[in-house]
Amino acid sequence: MRERSPARRKLTDLLVRIVSLLAALFGLFILGWILYVIMARGVGAINWAFFTELPAPPGMMGGGLANAIVGTLLITVLASLIGIPLGLLTGVYLAEFGGQSRLAEAIRFCSNLLMGTPSIIVGVFVYGLIVVPLGDFSAWAGAVALAIIMLPVVARTTEEMLNLVPDSLREAALGLGTPRWKTTLQILFRAAGSGLVTGILLAVARVSGETAPLLFTSLNSPFWFETLNEPIGNLTVTIFNYAMSPYADWQAKAWGASLLITLGVLGATLLARTTLWMRRK
């Protein structure tokens, strides 16, 4: 090994320390920059009409995004209704029945694949699966796309949370003659409770801010929806359309919608994270 003077070694060490401190500060700076911009530009667009009125025609001032706000909520709820039960079932299978069997490993593998699949691909898939056969974009199609994205996340959380429940609890319940399903639903779910709920909340928060899977499934609409089988207004696709438009008023609305989405998603994420963190303590 080459001989190096202590002073030089200490200097290198100091430099590395400074660089890594700067890197961390840089990450925080970017976070702050983005949040500040969203706040500063979004607040101006938020008013009563923003929440209560339909979008104004192109180029006209005023109007709001009431239909898009409701649309986003509706699509997210529908997606949760499909994605959460399926994800829970899969997670229970992996944790309680599957073990290390080949089939369980295959499901885990597919789950990871699905988690890594770009959301736009899921959009293309659902377009062919639902939009083409039904002949129109729809709230359902968007919900199914989001549910597919949610599925592996919920499955993984469920499996991890159930694995944290000590086996003695299972054995005690089964030893008393409790059936397996009852043990899982009433004892294990209760023990895993808050962890499970926060994990699911994280998954819901994540998909509620998704845009790409909605582009070719729910599309967007400036009107109220009458059925779930027609294009439906939603915040994220509205942001995309409005941001690319030449109208200043629409761009302002896009900032307002961005603020709303950011607050919703980050708020839910922070809530879930803090709960998890408190529980771990």
Place this chain on the structure above:
Amino acid sequence: MQTHRRFDWDPVFHVLTLGGGLVLMLVVGAIFWELWQGSQLSLEKFGWSFLVTETWDPVSETFGAASTIYGTLVSTLIAMLIAVPLSLAIALFLVELAPPRVSALVGGGIELLAAIPSIIYGMWGLFVFAPFMSETVQPLLAHIPGPFFTGTPMGIGMLSAGFILALMILPFITAVTRDIFRMVPAVVKESAYGMGSTTWEVTRKVTIPYGIQGIIGACFLGLGRAIGETMAVTFVIGNRHEISASLFAAGNSIASTLANEFTEASEDLYLSSLVELGLVLFGLTLLLQILAQWWLKRTRRKMGGGL
């Protein structure tokens, strides 16, 4: 003792939960099947040349994926070049330098970067970051000789897209790297410190070699995310079907092309070509995922769990 036998629901429950898992597997299979079926028309017409043809002309119905594949790879490469060193430095700060409380706070902040939706990065990128690039950063970079930093500094383009992608994958690589750094046994590190090593020497000669395989796995995961990222890239990449050496130039990626053109494609061949782009992207992420999982599994076995 039980006096009468009640119906045993357990097998039903078992099958039901298995059903959830099977649906999941079915979805993955169906995605592949549908993309494959949907791209038949384009596959028959263009064959392998689809992958190397640069022309993308809906009017004359000639489609080639070269410019989109190039854009996807280059923007991802830029993202990795920025994100990997940055993530390593941040992980080093979180594990070795910061006091526990600061580490938890800063780490939480970095993780929040992952929670910001893609479209928000797009808005920030297009309206705030791109003008900043064109006015401040790109005029400086233009002094560097060579083909990479030439042309009009428009702000939008390959470089900006790559940079924003880097920010988006940063939290993922940082989180895994941090966990890996933490897994290095204290005894190993302490013996190096005991010999008088500085923090950097311990990191370079003990921590990184010990965790190098896990770090590579983390990079695979980041790569898989960057390659399919859609909305942020669509906002800032510029959407032009041409290959240029300059990183200032507008380009496109597979995902951004899909986002922009899918609903406009009225002809069957056009749509089929777009689906084939999707197939290429799906194939790429599949490959990366398989590599990453195989690699992480191998590492986990070597390092004895905990990852």
